[in-house]
Amino acid sequence: MAGVAGIVAVAGCAGGDTDDGDESDDTGDDANGPDDATDDEDDADDAEVEDDDDADDEGEGEGDARFGETVQMADDYAYEAEMEVEGERVEWIGRVHGEDSYMRLEGDEGTRESYVIGDETYWVEGDECFLMGPGEAIQEDPEAEDLEDPDFEDETTEHAELEPAGTDEIDGEQMYIFELLAAEDGAVDEDTTYYVSVDTGYIRRIEFEEGTMDFHSWGAVDPIEPPEMECMEIGGMSD
Structure with missing residues (x-):
């Protein structure tokens, strides 16, 4: 003009x-x-x-958004997942509060719970509770070994410049879609899709080969408390 x-x-x-x-x-x-x-x-x-x-x-358009800059973190959040582990369909529910976490697995073998609070880990199965100190772990449950709390920091750092593949809505909220493809990047073991809130930057959903994880309550999770039952102190479980 x-x-x-x-x-x-x-x-x-x-x-x-x-x-x-x-x-x-x-x-x-x-x-x-x-x-x-x-x-x-x-x-x-x-x-x-x-x-x-x-x-x-x-x-x-989504041209200005980048994976590393878009994703925001909080010290506490909750998640729910349905996935297949060792041939068993498992429902996986968890909460994270800072360095502490709670995880519950529900599958064909029943319900198992894990509490990690400070240096101590509580493992609950049925009416039994076991308390383990630093460096100790349950050895008999392959599902417990395969599942651990999500760690987003590495992927957002390694793929910081990744652009959205598009947008979608979950529960009426607009989401960026970020696709991490194993064929294009040796750092990713399998194709993984992140749904990230356009408004908040918090991860809402992750889709991968074994299943789907939904996230909520970012920044709004109560502290993790030990189970309300007697627990046996052990140095790990053996056959």
Whole structure:
């Protein structure tokens, strides 16, 4: 628009230098002047509308979003998952509060719970509770070994420049879709899709080969408390 305005101003100055004695030229300039000015103003308006349309198109796209910058973290959150582990379909429910966590597995073998509080781990199965100190772990349950609390930091760092593949809605909330493809990146063992809230940047869902994890209560999880039952102190379980 500045260029168009400049042309109009220069044209006005040039018209003012016309010889006063040439009345026919003056009349012609006066007759054409308003039309020329109107045409220039129309061109300027069209250019402005075109610029506005371009700006709207850029705002509607996801080109400015990047995985590393978009994803936001909180010290506490909750998650729910359904997945297949060692051939068994498992429901996995968990809460994380800082360095502490709670996890419950429900599957064909019954319900198992894990509490990690400070340096201590509580493992509950049925009516039995076992308390383990630092470095100790349950050895007999392959599901407990295969499942651990999600760690997003490595993936968001390694794929910080990843752009969204598109957007979608979950429960009425707009989500960016970030796809981590194993075939394109040796750092990823399997294709993984992240759904990240456009408004908050919190992860809402992760889809992968074994199942789906849904996340909620970011920044709103109560501290993890030990199980309300007697627990046997052990140094690990053996056959």
